Amino acid sequence: MLTAGAMAGGALSGLRVVECGSLVAAAYATKLLADLGADVIKVEPPEGDPCRWRGPFPGEACNPEQSGLFLYLNANKRGVVLDLRSASGQERLHELAQGADLLVHNIHPSLMEGCGLSWPDLRKGNPRLILVSITPFGLQGPYAHYQATDLVAWAAGGLAYLNGAGPGSDDLPPLKPFGNQAEFQAGLNAAVAALGALFARRRKGCGQHVAVSMQECVASILELTFEYYPYMGLIASRLGQKPIQPLDFLPCRDGWIFVCCVEEHQWQRLVELMGNPDWAALEIFSNRIARAQNWDALKLLLSEWTQTQSVEELYRAGQARRIPLAPVSTMGDLFRSEHLQTRGFFAVLHQPSCKAAIIPGAPYRFQKGGWELRRPAPRLGEHNAEVFAEIRSNHG
């Protein structure tokens, strides 16, 4: 029912979440909840979450209180240190879990029992608990015990194979995207499943164990490529031709532009923008499929023209004609974007331990109970005394 707390805070205020997260996946899942008001307690080992060593750092040196990725993922949370390899650490984790709605972790299946993350035990202590386990390959099946990192999960889910240099450059390896994208995808799916399990609990009254597989999360976003195999017996690869063109990067005099013409009218307007060159009327460029088949030639012709243009002018001129061009933005471009500034997208994270950090802000705007930055990321073990005092007073 309606409570004062529910009225005042974010959409998820009142939810109590414990996170045993390493690097990105579990931490992003609980960040999504924390940013909407959930009370998240992050449990770190004595040496800290390895994310504290990932950077970027404001200075030259690594400093576990200044890792940009850690600060982004863990702002709005409180932090405690527990040694889950010890009996007393596990006991304390169970105390936390007893008062929690959710426990989200990405500890490897082979270490779960040894870290006090046995589902039967946790459930005994709190039948309403929802345990969310994010693991590389799920909890069951022949590879459940395999190790993976972000890169390895990206490859295992089939995405790496789709990207990299195109036709004629088959000695270059498949290429991963920047950052920790498999981990972010797993974190997003875990947040969806965790919230789903909360609705299930409202209906059925019981908690449950939710297992999220990073490999499956990656395979879930293969777009149209996976079904080429079951539907047509074909295998999509980075070395093949794209089904339609233009859908590619072209050089401008001051950077790169992504030229995207999906519909015929978009191509026609691009041709107009180029001043109707004679070659545009050639049969070999007459539709999006023909343009893909003759892309080598077309790319050269288009590049000759784009090289005389500036990215900014071409982008604006294209959008004015409803051609979905996009600049290849640098971080500087994003910071200077009037649009993003007007929307107030970037947020400033004031962190006592270092220079303020500019971070990506609200990924969605609510009218009520939305994204909010309430507190900095915790120093290692910052809230041990506070959190366990709360637990003792609740027990008393």
Place this chain on the structure above:
Amino acid sequence: MDETRANLDERPLGGIRVADFTWVWAGPFCTLQLAHLGAEVIRVESAQHPCVTRLLPPWPEGQPGLNRSGYFNQYNQGKLSLALNLKHPEAVTVAKDLVRVSDVVCENFAFGVMERLGLGYEELRKVRPDIVMISMSGYGCTGPEREYVSYGPAQVPLSGLSSLTGYRGSPPMHVGISYGDPTAGLHAAVAVLAALWHRERTGEGQFIDLSQWETTIAVIPEAVIQYGWKQTQPERSGNRDPSMAPHGIFRCAGEQRWVAIAVRNDVEWKALAQAMGREDLAHDPKFATVAGRKANEDEIEAVLESWTRQRSPREVTEQLQAAGIPCFPCYDSRDIAQDRHLRESGFFVELDHPEVGRKLHLGIPWRMSETPCQVSRPAPCLGEHTERVLREILGYPPERIAQLKEAGVLT
């Protein structure tokens, strides 16, 4: 009544109805998550302007058809389809009737399209005051560029992800899929669920503004933060990692066979060197620390690849996983379809579809112990559930349905 209704009600979102005005990939990926959780998702679509994914391959036997695309059929599993030509004024009334009995409205048109159709939030809250509505446009509903047009593949360069992705010293690259779409779709699902949670506690619905551009930036925080501090951004570095080495995708025996290997620490490096039979490297102080391995990464990668080239991805994986090192073949779609682990873990879905038969589809990437979720039905044919929705959910009498059909509203 639906034969699976009883089961649906056991699922987490049983009883929640979604009026789904989305199209292409971002929006349907959001509503797919809600369908996975048991919501009744009704896609409102029209043969007059079909979803792009119905028009793209792959098609069985290469034969196109609105209900034959593997792209559409993958991302619309578990949903119903209501054919409604929204250009027709009568259709707007029907759409509002649907919203009146729905909990959630999702759309990912360009900014302003729903308003022009007469289906903006202010109109819809009149018929359903506690509706949760999410708009997932490319640029968001405010700001000077809100009218700009955007397709999923363009979000990758626009967000900055392309400028960070690529081989060392080479131009920016794509990431292989329209990555902005699923990233927006999952963020949208989180937002909808949180807003439903808020509604359960307060009785209030609301409008949510999501920009695909912003949700894509949300997953590259390292680069954003570095720029804020140092006015520089990370160099494109192929498959390498700033704090792990070796870390890459290496060629194996066979045509275009590759394996991904990541060495997280010094212990794993030693184990890797030993697995390769290179005790000398395991004890070489030059490679003992990550700093040393980063400084000599070209050399390490050459040694490692000369070893992987003699072996299949499977052999390399079995050997290195046995030594505790993260490693896996670079799977293609056939590898995934045939993977015994994914088959045993129950990831795949094979349901009878009236036009394409039983085809292998990817299912739900998580498992729930107490309220198991399964894809309950294949993707709908266009308009497959029009009659049923109008009759059973909206309670229209047969004469009304006949009249709408006659007037060309239901196409």
